Amino acid sequence: MNKMAVIGDSETVLPYKAFGFMTFSTTSAECDGIIRKLMSDEEYRIIFIMEEYAEALRDVLKELRASERTFPIVIEVPGIRGSKGNGQEKIKKIVERAVGMDIFSKED
Template sequence: MYKIAVMGDYDSVYGFAALGLDIFPIASQEEAEARLHQLAAEEYGVIYITEALAAELKHEIARYQDQIIPAIIEIPGVSGNTGNGVRGVKKSVEQAVGSDILFSN
């Protein structure tokens, strides 16, 4: 069974521990790169990563883009949000449902 990880600044990720997810507070870009590769090599099927951290790791995340596992998903953090997390979730829902769920007449 695959595990779920959440990476980002401490304030953004600590609440996910209450949901039973494995949290990985990150302090530096070098630590983030190493942790991402470690999680991808282990039994993590989904890695949530804050938008701000994902912006710093674009090249590293791109290495996993063509793989099914792990799924690396951007989420909003407490700061430095770009809107990519919301756009990514919206796009995934549109693909699954077949229509724009936020469009209203």
């Protein structure tokens, strides 16, 4: 069975639980062990992680992207206090690489 997980503080992960996501309420100091555990579990396909937690895990996330594995896909989401823009920028780069151009550009 394919699973999706959310890692963040309790305020951020709570709404995701209502939609059936596996939620991991933690601190940024503890999220390293959690994301490594989720990455080794082949049932997890998508992992959403709070932007500020992802900043503390840059090396781990870089290691995942460098591997040849397709899953899990890690997506940064804003916390309850708002977005830092990191997640949006990463999605923009992924789409640009897949499509071959920047479709989010405001130029006509």
